[in-house]
Amino acid sequence: MKVLVVGTGGALARLTALALRDRGHAVIGLDRRPWPDAPADVPVHQVDIRKRAAEDVFRRVKPEAVVHMATVNALSAGGEERARINLGGTQAVFSHSQAHGVKHVVVVGRHTFYGASADAPLYRTEADPPSGIGNFPELADLVAADLHAATMLWRAPELTTTVLRVVYTLGPSLSGTLSGFLKGRRVPMVLGFDPLFQFLDERDAAAAVALAVEKRARGIFNVAGPSPMPLSTIAHALGRTVVPVPEPVLARLLGRFGLPALPRGALQHLKYPIVVDGGAFARETGFVASRDEAHILSSFGDAARL
Amino acid sequence: MARDESVSALVERLELPFNRYGVDPWGVSKKHLAIGFRALAFLYRSYFRVKAVGVEHVPQRGRAMLVGNHSGGYALDGMMVLTSMLLELEPPRLAHSMAEKFLNQLPISSLWSSRMGQLTGLPEHAERLLNEDRLLMVFPEGARGTAKLFHERYSLVDFGTGFMRLALKTGTPIVPLGFVGGGDAVPTVHNSTFLGKLLGVPYVPVTPYLVAAPLPARLVVHYGEPMRFPGNGDEEDSVIMRYVDEVKARIAQLIEAARADRRGEQGRTRS
Numbered sequence: 001m002k003v004l005v006v007g008t009g010g011a012l013a014r015l016t017a018l019a020l021r022d023r024g025h026a027v028i029g030l031d032r033r034p035w036p037d038a039p040a041d042v043p044v045h046q047v048d049i050r051k052r053a054a055e056d057v058f059r060r061v062k063p064e065a066v067v068h069m070a071t072v073n074a075l076s077a078g079g080e081e082r083a084r085i086n087l088g089g090t091q092a093v094f095s096h097s098q099a100h101g102v103k104h105v106v107v108v109g110r111h112t113f114y115g116a117s118a119d120a121p122l123y124r125t126e127a128d129p130p131s132g133i134g135n136f137p138e139l140a141d142l143v144a145a146d147l148h149a150a151t152m153l154w155r156a157p158e159l160t161t162t163v164l165r166v167v168y169t170l171g172p173s174l175s176g177t178l179s180g181f182l183k184g185r186r187v188p189m190v191l192g193f194d195p196l197f198q199f200l201d202e203r204d205a206a207a208a209v210a211l212a213v214e215k216r217a218r219g220i221f222n223v224a225g226p227s228p229m230p231l232s233t234i235a236h237a238l239g240r241t242v243v244p245v246p247e248p249v250l251a252r253l254l255g256r257f258g259l260p261a262l263p264r265g266a267l268q269h270l271k272y273p274i275v276v277d278g279g280a281f282a283r284e285t286g287f288v289a290s291r292d293e294a295h296i297l298s299s300f301g302d303a304a305r306l
Numbered sequence: 307m308a309r310d311e312s313v314s315a316l317v318e319r320l321e322l323p324f325n326r327y328g329v330d331p332w333g334v335s336k337k338h339l340a341i342g343f344r345a346l347a348f349l350y351r352s353y354f355r356v357k358a359v360g361v362e363h364v365p366q367r368g369r370a371m372l373v374g375n376h377s378g379g380y381a382l383d384g385m386m387v388l389t390s391m392l393l394e395l396e397p398p399r400l401a402h403s404m405a406e407k408f409l410n411q412l413p414i415s416s417l418w419s420s421r422m423g424q425l426t427g428l429p430e431h432a433e434r435l436l437n438e439d440r441l442l443m444v445f446p447e448g449a450r451g452t453a454k455l456f457h458e459r460y461s462l463v464d465f466g467t468g469f470m471r472l473a474l475k476t477g478t479p480i481v482p483l484g485f486v487g488g489g490d491a492v493p494t495v496h497n498s499t500f501l502g503k504l505l506g507v508p509y510v511p512v513t514p515y516l517v518a519a520p521l522p523a524r525l526v527v528h529y530g531e532p533m534r535f536p537g538n539g540d541e542e543d544s545v546i547m548r549y550v551d552e553v554k555a556r557i558a559q560l561i562e563a564a565r566a567d568r569r570g571e572q573g574r575t576r577s
Contacts, residue, residue, distance in 0.1 A: 118411040121430035122332065192413020194421070196333045227323075227331040230421070237327065247413070271416070273333070294326055 002026045003213055004063035004102075006049050006093055007070030008042075009033025011175035012108075015206035016067060017042055023210055028061050030054060031070060049089045058096040065104040065213050068093045071145060073110050073177060083141035090145045094152055097159060104160040106212050107149040111165045111198070111222060112177075115139060116272040122196075123277045126165075126220045132274070136265030150220055162212050166223040167276060170296050171202030172303040183304050187235040188259060189270060191244040194232045196273035200225035201291040201299065208287050215285040224278030225289030226296070231270070237294075238301045247271070313347050314340045316398045321367065330423075332435075334400065338421035343392055350389040353522050354491065358390040359567065360529035364399070369436045369478045370532065372401060372443040373469060375462055375557050376452045377525075378488025380511065380518065381405075386525055387443055387483065388424075401443040402435050404428075408507050429468060436476040444469045446550070449508050453497050459489025460561055465554050467546050474549075475539030479532035482553055484560025486568055487525035492518055524571060528564040530556055 003020050007013040008029030021027045021042055029035055029044035038044045047053040049070050058066075070089045072082045090107065097105050114124045115132010130143045152161040168178035178199055181187065200208075200223070208223045235242045245253065247267060255261030281287055291299070317339045328336035350356045364370060372391075377383045384403050391401045404427030410416045425431045435442055446465035454461065473480050494511040501510035511518040533556065535549045 118416070119407050119426060119428075121428050121434075122425065123430070123434060190413070192415075192417055194417045196420075227325060227329070228333065229325075229327060229329050230333060230335065233327050233329060233335070272410075292325075 001065055001213070002028070002061065002063045003065045003067060004028045004030060004058070004061060005067045005069065006030045006089075007068065008035050008038070008044055010069060011173035012169055012202055012205060013067075013069035015173070015202055016069065016108075016209045019203070019206040019210040020213065023214070025213075028057070028063065030057055049092050050085075054092065055096045055099070058100040058102070062100060063102055065106065066093060066097050066102050067209060067213060068105060068107045071109065071142070073112070073142065083144075086141045086145040087148065090148055094149070094156070098156055102159065104162070104213065104216050105149075105152070106162040106164065106209060107146070108164050108166060108209055109146045109149070110142060111167045111224075111274055111276045112139060112269070113143055113146050113165050114274050114276070116195070116268040116274050118272055120272070122273060122275050124222070124275065125277050126222060126280060132268060135268050136263070138263045138265055153219065160216050160218050162217050163220040164209065164212060164223050164281070165221070165276060166205055166208070167198040167200050167225065169202040169205045170199045170300040172299060173202055174300075174303055176202070179300065179304075182235065182238060182240065182300070184258070185241060185306050186243045187231070187240045188250060189231060189242055189244045190250055190267060191246045193271040194230045195269070195271060196228035196275055197231050197234060198224055198228035198273075198275050199293075199296060200289055201296045204289040204291055207290070208281070208285075211285045211287050212281075217281070217284045219284075221281035221284065222276035222278045223281050223287070224276050225291070226293040228273060228275045229293060234297065237297045238304070239306070313343045313392070316392050317343065319398055320400050321397060322400060332423055332425070333420050334423040335421040338418065339400070342418060342422050343389065346385055346389040347393060350386055350393060354386065354487070354520075354525040356386050356390065356525045356527065357567065357571065358394050358527050358529070359564070361390060361394045363529045363531050364391065364395055364441070364481050365479065365532065366395070366397060366399075367439070369439045369476060370441050371436070371469065371473055371478050371480050372441065372483055372529075373480050373553055373557070374445060374483035374485050374527075375561060376445050376447045376454065376488070377459065377485045378452065378492045378520070380452055380492065382491060382520060382525075383485045383488045384443060384445065387485065387527060390527060391441065399441045401441045403443040404432055406449060406508070412506055429472065432472050433476060436472070436478050442478075453509060454489065454494070456489055456493040456495060460486065460565065462554060462558060462561075465550050467543070467550050470535070470546050470550050470553070471539040474535060474537040474541065479534050480553055481532050482530040482556045482560055483527055484530075484557055484562070484564045485525070485527045486561060486564040487523050490523035491520040491525065493521070494518070524568060526564040526568040526571070528560045528567065530560050
């Protein structure tokens with residue numbers, strides 16, 4: 001199958017492109033960011049998905065399936081720019097796909113869609129609303145992009161749409177939100193809280209996306225791997241030092257002393273868990289994560305040795 | 307009488323799917339259970355000298371719902387029922403309570419309640435736990451139950467009905483329990499909502515000696531035989547209410563039995 005992967009500047013998208021290539025698909029990459037060491041059999045078009053040149057790639061390549069991974073998920077990224085990329089990019093992917101005969105679009109989003117809040121159920125299913133948006137309005141663009149993609153399920157019935165909400169990924173690439181948080185020697189925590197974090201090996205996440213392409217799973221799916229673990233347990237397993245800081249103090253420290261400049265709402269993610277039930281995706285595609293939590297942490301730990 | 311086996315050994319024998327880090331899929335942690343239950347076991351065995359009767363009625367495995375009355379100005383009853391499931395049941399089981407929402411909002415209590423499997427009282431949690439064949443603990447009186455004053459300590463306030471629909475939907479047996487003595491341990495004469503607002507909790511019980519630190523009153527809990535009801539949880543309110551009243555009446559009987567038991571125990575102690 002000819003598959004266009006949008007967002008191949010990102011580590012997970014690259015792994016996905018390679019996973020699809022290894023499974024025998026013809027893979028084409030697209031991103032405004034370069035992929036200098038892309039394999040010869042994965043041609044990459046260095047264009048912005050929101051620019052006219054991107055549509056020409058769709059026109060010329062005529063992919064059967066498109067995997068959209070050109071979203072910015074980092075909580076530290078600026079709001080307006082992030083919204084432009086996430087919403088504008090998603091809109092462009094669908095309009096080009098509809099115009100140029102694409103049969104299947106897979107949108108790879110994040111489980112942070114659901115948000116973190118004290119009164120939400122621990123395990124979120126696909127039917128749950130994004131209840132954390134009230135305390136973290138900066139997530140609005142990710143939520144909107146996800147919901148926009150989901151409307152294609154009824155607005156474009158001729159197109160198979162898959163919306164994936166993937167848990168945090170960890171792996172040797174050391175990329176991703178959770179990875180960035182765990183790379184340093186010290187892991188700041190909100191005093192008196194120790195939320196569960198759910199993570200998947202990045203290679204398993206790539207395999208899950210490839211499986212979604214092959215199975216042409218229609219609908220919205222959470223993608224999860226091993227059971228979640230408390231942040232402190234993860235940090236200790238990686239040999240990090242946990243630094244519990246009272247919430248008001250931590251809020252003032254954000255953006256200083258090497259801490260990321262996160263919006264205040266991001267602290268909710270250090271207080272309450274976002275855990276998803278990945279059962280529907282597993283049933284639909286047969287996906288089973290091949291690496292358990294110990295394997296994931298040791299593989300990440302080896303790559304992020306202090 | 308609670309066995310002497312160490313709390314850590316009992317925690318090790320819990321039949322829960324812990325991973326190699328000692329954490330189960332709900333975030334329950336062996337390490338926290340051992341620490342928390344060590345403190346609770348002291349209260350259970352030495353401070354309140356809890357007497358649990360009829361523990362054998364609690365199924366050893368499989369889904370079940372412990373349903374009881376509130377006794378005491380805060381969740382003393384729940385903590386002791388949890389402890390009796392660990393100390394007295396063979397094999398030991400971890401009961402999951404359906405906790406008040408504020409517990410998860412406050413620092414420390416959020417962490418400890420989560421690590422000890424005490425989750426916010428949401429229907430989603432209850433249903434999922436039962437479908438995983440776990441043991442659930444429910445106090446259908448809710449916060450109105452813990453707010454009972456000293457003179458109301460043996461009464462029952464209105465029961466919610468959610469637990470019954472859930473039991474029917476999930477095919478779960480209800481194990482009724484009557485708990486007494488909590489009203490003597492925390493003899494509430496007033497509930498201060500003002501102090502509660504300051505602390506982020508619904509209210510703070512006020513006792514004749516002001517603070518709500520519990521007195522070493524003897525606590526007694528009687529468990530009854532499991533009750534099963536026909537249906538799928540989609541019954542009309544009148545049917546559900548009838549079933550709830552049956553459970554409530556059974557709990558009232560168990561409270562009376564536990565009171566008589568406690569009076570006898572106290573008589574023996576005095577003589």
